[in-house]
Amino acid sequence: MTTLLAIGDMHLGRLPAGLPDSLAEQRRALGPATAWNAAIDQALERQVDAVLLAGDVVERGRDFFVAYGELKAGVERLAAADIPIIAVAGNHDTHVLPRLAAEIKQLELLGADGQWQRRVLADVEIVGWSFPQAQVRTSPLANFPAIDSDRTLIGLLHCDRDQAGSPYAPVSSSELEAAPVAAWLLGHIHRPDELGKGRPIGYLGSISALRASETGSRGPWLLSISEGKLRFEHLPLAPLRYDRLPVDISELDDAANCPGLVASVAREHLLTLKQRGIVPEAIGLRVVLIGRSAQARHMPAVAQQMIDGAEVWRESGVNCFIDRIDVAVQPALDLARLATQSDPAGLLAQRLLTLRGRDDAARQALLGEHRERLQLLAEGREFRELDRRLDDDAIAEYLERAALLTLSRLLAQREQGR
Numbered sequence: 001m002t003t004l005l006a007i008g009d010m011h012l013g014r015l016p017a018g019l020p021d022s023l024a025e026q027r028r029a030l031g032p033a034t035a036w037n038a039a040i041d042q043a044l045e046r047q048v049d050a051v052l053l054a055g056d057v058v059e060r061g062r063d064f065f066v067a068y069g070e071l072k073a074g075v076e077r078l079a080a081a082d083i084p085i086i087a088v089a090g091n092h093d094t095h096v097l098p099r100l101a102a103e104i105k106q107l108e109l110l111g112a113d114g115q116w117q118r119r120v121l122a123d124v125e126i127v128g129w130s131f132p133q134a135q136v137r138t139s140p141l142a143n144f145p146a147i148d149s150d151r152t153l154i155g156l157l158h159c160d161r162d163q164a165g166s167p168y169a170p171v172s173s174s175e176l177e178a179a180p181v182a183a184w185l186l187g188h189i190h191r192p193d194e195l196g197k198g199r200p201i202g203y204l205g206s207i208s209a210l211r212a213s214e215t216g217s218r219g220p221w222l223l224s225i226s227e228g229k230l231r232f233e234h235l236p237l238a239p240l241r242y243d244r245l246p247v248d249i250s251e252l253d254d255a256a257n258c259p260g261l262v263a264s265v266a267r268e269h270l271l272t273l274k275q276r277g278i279v280p281e282a283i284g285l286r287v288v289l290i291g292r293s294a295q296a297r298h299m300p301a302v303a304q305q306m307i308d309g310a311e312v313w314r315e316s317g318v319n320c321f322i323d324r325i326d327v328a329v330q331p332a333l334d335l336a337r338l339a340t341q342s343d344p345a346g347l348l349a350q351r352l353l354t355l356r357g358r359d360d361a362a363r364q365a366l367l368g369e370h371r372e373r374l375q376l377l378a379e380g381r382e383f384r385e386l387d388r389r390l391d392d393d394a395i396a397e398y399l400e401r402a403a404l405l406t407l408s409r410l411l412a413q414r415e416q417g418r
């Protein structure tokens, strides 16, 4: 059996952004260098046959010395155990990675000058390509070599998948699928794909969260290859993680109890993580208040108070902080009664009932009116990383939320007018 530890975007030299003030001093300890060291511990403990780096190992050229120190210490520990380190360069480290490879002799750069290159490791062969300059507008797969090998082939590449016109080595899914490799280990996109499912072609993801939008588990992947069969295991050893935390306030009778409820849901979340063996140094919670409540319209103010007064707290040995709070609480309203009225509130209530009802022509017409506009927004650069596919349910959810908010404001105005 051959085992490989595959690491995606590390960006050594970059520090996590947006931490609360009281964790600012720990920024370095919560950054990618800590994850890199933990990954090396795993590589040594599991005695892997090689460590693979899928590009953007280093954030910028001027981080040579930061990366040199951090990378070198790790590479030397691996080299002492005779574990090779094989890397391809990405768009961030096009120039600095070859320089580091020239200085650190155990670090092997694969596919220099944009030429595909192969590296044999027992019964496995790694085939990789490195960025020759910071921008590459054509697909590197156009020059993928014809390979005649009875070893299991593993592709290692930094690229932008299914983004035609991207300056970062655009490749299409169909090109990746057509290549004669057993797996593609990709770098560039920080959100990891589910490599354990189906044909393993996907992004390894960042090794540790670099910003709050990088939610969920981060870390290297352990790949075991035995008689041509591949097994993937994600090792979520990132020192910093962010998670979306839905908190249902439907049962809350007093808004003043909201912080306590958030704390208890956070506690449960951390216990669940702990049971899965995931214990980061710090966790940023992206709270989403959900549910239906008569207090819905007070919740934005409650959320703001919580954010203003938020401090880091310890839970299960982890530093917890609230990164943000979104309010998606729906007002508890008697829609059926409202819908009998012919005023704006009544018209809104009717549309809400249509949205929640069965999928008939009226509902489709309503969704159709907004599909294109919402899709354009979702594809905007700001939201692209969210990778939000807008199906009918997602559109209905957005429309419902907007309509309910408007409706509760209308009703509040009416109350005040009385």
Ligand SMILES: [Mn+2]
Residues within 6 Å of the ligand: 056, 090, 091, 092, 158, 168, 187, 188, 189
């Ligand atoms: Mn990149």
